[in-house]
Amino acid sequence: MKDEGKLMDCAQFKEIYHELDRPGTSGYRFRERALSHAETCPRCGALLTEGEALDFALWNLAERSADWNASPRIEANLLGEFQQVKLAGSRKRIRKQFAILGVAAAVLLALGIGVHQRMESGAPTAWLEAANLAGNPAAGTTTAAVAGGSTPPGESTSAVSASANPTDENEYAEEFVPVPYADDPAASEGGAIVRVTLPRSALASFGLPITASEGTDRVSADLIVSQDGTPQAIRLVSQENANSDF
Amino acid sequence: MKSETDSIDDGLLLRRVISGDEESFTLLYRRRHPAIYRFALHMSGNVAVAEDVTQEVFMTLIRDLKKFDPARGTLSGFLFGIARNHLRRRWEQDRRSVALPDDADELETLLAACAGAGKGSPSNGNGKANAPFLVRRDEFTSLETVARVRQAIATLPENYREAVVLCELEEMSYEEVASALDCPVGTVRSRLHRARALLAEKLHDEQPLRRVSAVGE
Numbered sequence A: 001m002k003d004e005g006k007l008m009d010c011a012q013f014k015e016i017y018h019e020l021d022r023p024g025t026s027g028y029r030f031r032e033r034a035l036s037h038a039e040t041c042p043r044c045g046a047l048l049t050e051g052e053a054l055d056f057a058l059w060n061l062a063e064r065s066a067d068w069n070a071s072p073r074i075e076a077n078l079l080g081e082f083q084q085v086k087l088a089g090s091r092k093r094i095r096k097q098f099a100i101l102g103v104a105a106a107v108l109l110a111l112g113i114g115v116h117q118r119m120e121s122g123a124p125t126a127w128l129e130a131a132n133l134a135g136n137p138a139a140g141t142t143t144a145a146v147a148g149g150s151t152p153p154g155e156s157t158s159a160v161s162a163s164a165n166p167t168d169e170n171e172y173a174e175e176f177v178p179v180p181y182a183d184d185p186a187a188s189e190g191g192a193i194v195r196v197t198l199p200r201s202a203l204a205s206f207g208l209p210i211t212a213s214e215g216t217d218r219v220s221a222d223l224i225v226s227q228d229g230t231p232q233a234i235r236l237v238s239q240e241n242a243n244s245d246f
Numbered sequence B: 001m002k003s004e005t006d007s008i009d010d011g012l013l014l015r016r017v018i019s020g021d022e023e024s025f026t027l028l029y030r031r032r033h034p035a036i037y038r039f040a041l042h043m044s045g046n047v048a049v050a051e052d053v054t055q056e057v058f059m060t061l062i063r064d065l066k067k068f069d070p071a072r073g074t075l076s077g078f079l080f081g082i083a084r085n086h087l088r089r090r091w092e093q094d095r096r097s098v099a100l101p102d103d104a105d106e107l108e109t110l111l112a113a114c115a116g117a118g119k120g121s122p123s124n125g126n127g128k129a130n131a132p133f134l135v136r137r138d139e140f141t142s143l144e145t146v147a148r149v150r151q152a153i154a155t156l157p158e159n160y161r162e163a164v165v166l167c168e169l170e171e172m173s174y175e176e177v178a179s180a181l182d183c184p185v186g187t188v189r190s191r192l193h194r195a196r197a198l199l200a201e202k203l204h205d206e207q208p209l210r211r212v213s214a215v216g217e
Helices: A010-019 A031-040 A042-065 A072-121 A126-135 A153-159 A200-206 A240-245 B010-018 B022-044 B047-063 B075-093 B101-119 B137-154 B158-169 B174-181 B185-206
Strands: A143-145 A171-173 A192-199 A218-225 A231-239
Touching: A010 A031, A010 A042, A010 B185, A031 A042, A042 B022, A042 B137, A042 B158, A042 B185, A072 B022, A072 B047, A192 A200, A200 A218, A200 A231, B010 B022, B010 B075, B022 B047, B022 B075, B022 B137, B022 B158, B047 B075, B075 B158, B075 B174, B137 B158, B137 B185, B158 B174, B158 B185, B174 B185
Parallel strands: none
Antiparallel strands: A143 A192, A171 A231, A192 A218, A218 A231
């Protein structure tokens, strides 16, 4: 109702007369003007009277029904349900806590096993040290099995199998150097030491610094080869008199 | 005088209920269930349906407490909304729950019983007092009028009936009703306006409403 200053007309009155006593409505806001209009307009006056009678009848009905309540049985049922839901909720919580504890225990167990295995396999380079100790001076020929890295240092000299041929007294070998892609030291367990002869230029592929001018002759080298056939480490072997090559 | 429990707001009670406090649930139920029950009874005209709906409303509250979002409206509006959904579901299942003669009689009996209890005049369920108690004419007229109004409300279309029950009988604001009915405030206002016009028409068809006062006419 935009024209607040003007007198109310019948259309405006009909729109709001049912909410003259309802706070927060436009009827309540323009109550005085609506009443003034009803005093001057017999038809709207009659509407107002009828509306008031309806208000009273509704109020009367509301008054009479004010004490209506659901039977106590409903409250008892609901309390029973509430207790059940509460119980189920606490059971669910307990189950959840057990599940969390179970997962935590499993994680701890897995960690423990992992740490244990790591301790058993020793430090990543232990296998290499073992092999170096065993093979220096280098094994004379062919292959020798590489033992697990957990072997105590004192026994590590036996890490290279005794089946390897006796070391040639004239041979001189460097220490084993891991090849660049040998990222899993454990992979060499159960592997073998293989004596190979290869072009010097091929040493570059094992990560050894070789200049292009040096790459023409052939050299002997021991490779630690894992069970899957991947070279894990390399050392160069030479005769005493050829030591100057390296 | 307000008791200590009256001063606890619904939000706090709800939080306690969520944490499993049975007393808070009882308090909340006792505070909120009469309005829900009255709404269901006015809407269905059937005591059994009203009780079932009331029970279902609070069962829903127990099971899905966290569904209530205070940012979206009051708890009261939320509960009326659930009640309305349950009523509609029932009507879909069984259309005979509204305004059947038996149901109407049942509500008449209830109204008369309330009148009797309130005024100290026992009633036989027809709005007439049993001897030897005398019923003053104004009370009789009032009871008769109330019954007529209730019957007229029962014959209103559902949307209009909801508006009358919530706005007029439960004295809720347009905003609260809009939240409960999930519709705009303007819709509530127009439904109420139309419902009142229909009510006046229905009552006028029988006989003009008389204003009844405590001292009679």
